[in-house]
Amino acid sequence: MDIRVQSAPFDFGAEAGAFATGHDNAGAVVTFAGIVRDDTGSLQRMVIEHYPGMTERALEKIAREATGRWDLKDCLIIHRHGDLAVGEMIMMVATAARHRKAAFEAAEYLMDFLKSRAPFWKKEITGSGTGWVASKDEDEAALGRWSKE
Amino acid sequence: MVEILYFAWVRERIGLPREQVETNAATVADLVEELRAREERYAAAFADLSALRVALDQDLADFDASLDGVREVAFFPPMTGG
Numbered sequence: 001m002d003i004r005v006q007s008a009p010f011d012f013g014a015e016a017g018a019f020a021t022g023h024d025n026a027g028a029v030v031t032f033a034g035i036v037r038d039d040t041g042s043l044q045r046m047v048i049e050h051y052p053g054m055t056e057r058a059l060e061k062i063a064r065e066a067t068g069r070w071d072l073k074d075c076l077i078i079h080r081h082g083d084l085a086v087g088e089m090i091m092m093v094a095t096a097a098r099h100r101k102a103a104f105e106a107a108e109y110l111m112d113f114l115k116s117r118a119p120f121w122k123k124e125i126t127g128s129g130t131g132w133v134a135s136k137d138e139d140e141a142a143l144g145r146w147s148k149e
Numbered sequence: 150m151v152e153i154l155y156f157a158w159v160r161e162r163i164g165l166p167r168e169q170v171e172t173n174a175a176t177v178a179d180l181v182e183e184l185r186a187r188e189e190r191y192a193a194a195f196a197d198l199s200a201l202r203v204a205l206d207q208d209l210a211d212f213d214a215s216l217d218g219v220r221e222v223a224f225f226p227p228m229t230g231g
Contacts, residue, residue, distance in 0.1 A: 034231050049156055049157055049160075051154070051156055051204070051207070051223060051225070053207055054204055054207035054208075054223070057207050057208075079230065090231070091230075091231060111231055114230045114231040115228075115229070115230055115231040116227065116228055116229075116230070117209070117228065117230075118228060118230040118231075119156070119204070119223075119225065119228050119230075120228055120229060120230035120231075121156060121157035121225065121226065121228065121229055122229045123157070132157055132158050132226065132229075133229045134227075134229075135226070135227035135228065135229050140227075
């Protein structure tokens with residue numbers, strides 16, 4: 001389990017490559033990257049604020065849950081904060097499991113909880129002003145499918 | 150004495166990232182009432198609690214949670230990670 005919260009960029013290819021090797025008991029690796037997207041053509045940059053201390057705690061909790069639930073052989077979360085340009089990578093997750101279903105599901109679980117349970121806040125800087133990105137009801141609703149019966 | 154932290158637009162509206170507050174508030178909701186009564190900028194930030202989240206000593210909590218033994222209270226909007 002490797003959790004990194006950093007302002008510096010990361011090399012997705014190198015991280016994914018390193019993660020995908022060295023797990024002899026894992027037959028499946030899934031990776032996901034989140035990228036700064038410009039929907040309107042006016043986004044200049046994104047600023048991500050976080051809560052140092054709580055961020056790491058929250059990510060560790062989410063990663064521990066996923067590891068236990070899907071018997072992950074390993075999992076990686078890298079999430080950036082600070083100033084990001086359009087097209088830059090914000091974050092990535094990687095999961096390693098014996099089979100693909102567990103690796104895919106665990107990656108989705110990590111993403112669903114990262115969205116609304118990890119203390120990050122995105123602010124968009126556009127040509128006409130700045131604004132905090134609002135949370136989406138669907139992101140909160142997405143957590144419901146993971147509640148155990 | 151508790152340390153109060155503000156993030157994102159809550160921090161901007163109040164104009165501070167953190168402050169130490171002397172309080173006898175029993176719950177988060179009581180603390181919010183004290184803060185609201187201070188100044189207009191606090192009243193504005195805490196106008197709609199459904200738009201806010203709270204963490205006690207870095208764990209998410211409810212507004213009716215007790216502040217007994219709590220050292221750090223953080224107020225922020227719903228998170229937008231990922």
